[in-house]
Amino acid sequence: xxxxxxxxxxxxxxxxxxxxxxxxxxxxxxxxxxxxxxxxxxxxxxxxxxxxxxxxxxxxxxxxxxxxxxxxxxxxxxxxxxxxxxxxxxxxxxxxxxxxxxxxxxxxxxxxxxxxxxxxxxxxxxxxxxxxxxxxxxxxxxxxxxxxxxxxxxxxxxxxxxxxxxxxxxxxxxxxxxxxxxxxxxxxx
Numbered sequence: 317x318x319x320x321x322x323x324x325x326x327x328x329x330x331x332x333x334x335x336x337x338x339x340x341x342x343x344x345x346x347x348x349x350x351x352x353x354x355x356x357x358x359x360x361x362x363x364x365x366x367x368x369x370x371x372x373x374x375x376x377x378x379x380x381x382x383x384x385x386x387x388x389x390x391x392x393x394x395x396x397x398x399x400x401x402x403x404x405x406x407x408x409x410x411x412x413x414x415x416x417x418x419x420x421x422x423x424x425x426x427x428x429x430x431x432x433x434x435x436x437x438x439x440x441x442x443x444x445x446x447x448x449x450x451x452x453x454x455x456x457x458x459x460x461x462x463x464x465x466x467x468x469x470x471x472x473x474x475x476x477x478x479x480x481x482x483x484x485x486x487x488x489x490x491x492x493x494x495x496x497x498x499x500x501x502x503x504x505x
Contacts, residue, residue, distance in 0.1 A: 323482040329367040335486050337473055339479030342494045343430045348473070349419060350380040353412050354459045355469045357403040358459055365403075372401025377412065384418035411460035418458055433475060437496060443495070 324334035324409045342348055358366045367371075378384045378400050391483060396402065397411045401485075426432040436453055439445045445453070447463075450470055454461040461469070470476040474495030480487035 320479075321486070323480045329364055333367060334480075339474055339490050339495070341474045341490070341493055345382055345419065345429050346380040348429045348433075349382050349385075349416065350374070350377075351472055352415060352461075353380065355472070356411055356415075357405070357408050357466045358468070358481055359408075359460070359462075359465055361403065369402055372399065374405060376402045382416045382419050386420050387415060388413045388416075408460060411458070413465065417496045425495070433473070434496065437475070450476065 320330070320338065324338075326329035327334075335505060342351070350373070354370065355368045357369075374380065376396055393406070393409055393413070397404050397406060422429050423433040423496055426435050436445055436450075439449050440441070447467055447470075449462045451461075451466045454466040454469075467476060470480045474490060479496065480490065
């Protein structure tokens, strides 16, 4: 049961995110990259902090342009570490740059980040990849993607269940969009 469905609606920051983004499928690379950066930076902080700093992140990371972030050098790291509009943590900044390079590589190997996610919906045995399988895959592929970060990232995109309660109006809209996991995922995972 998602407690977010109880307190987010009507909140000036959480409400719009809950109602129009959280759990909704996304395909655009910059949106996926943004979500990954925000989830990584949220570690140890509140999601409200991320929503408040979201525009600062957008500006600091050049609109989440993967190619541009992948080319960041030391002067860019220093700029980010001195930017009060974002979370100033060297490990998180380095992870964003590293992960941009990884995502760029996913274009060649899978056609892009969204296609890579789709290609891993099933595990080696042909079963829907569970949370533990996703976490293992993300730790092998990306930096600063522990269990909670990976879970929230994938839940926020509809790859793992739990973003919304079944009776939440947002969940009903999400199901109409045919998220990566079909409606039966609630029983399968």
